[in-house]
Amino acid sequence: MKIFIVYCHPCDDSLTRCIRDNFILGLESANHSYIISDLYKMNFRTDMSESEYRREAFYRPEISVPADVSAEHEKINSSDAIVFIYPLFWSEAPAKLVGWFDRVWTLGFAYGENRKMKKLEKALVLVSAGNTHEYFEQTGIGTAIRKVFLEDRLFDRVKQKEMIVFEATSREKEDREKNRDRHLKLAFDAGAGF
16 A cells, blocks of 8 residues: 655654654555655645635636645545644644645645545544643543544545544653653554554
8 A cells, every 4th residue: 555644743853753753664564655745844835825825715726736736636646545644733733734735635636526636545643742632532622633634624535534642742741751652652553554
């Protein structure tokens, strides 16, 4: 299986990066291939241009999409599955990843009539989060995160969707280091079992 990984984290020495690397090791152990868009390393532009806005807001598919967006479309359509790996910032994906959706989920590709985005077999969302699972469920934030990402952004674009939240990853959390090995094993297993 060929997997497209959309990775979004500004630091190379983060736990999220370790999660990504262990997930990739798992994919490789299962003989899957992958391509990756590292949004920060690519310096992916996340703000829509006026032309892009007019294309989307006024349903004008005759306005072409920029080359960087078209490249992301090609990565998606050349893959069987998509994986998003990112840290949770204020109960949401980083602005760079939200902007990726703003620009890449375009009219005629991800929505609208005769859309060209293939229906992917699977989507997996790997999220590092500062708080615990209990906190997210008690506050309703866990439900909101899943609803926005799985039911809105991914919607019917994939056949099977799953989100794994790696909890209590904030540096001030007492259990951060204790849970590190468990998180990295979970990431590896998610890749190996893909």
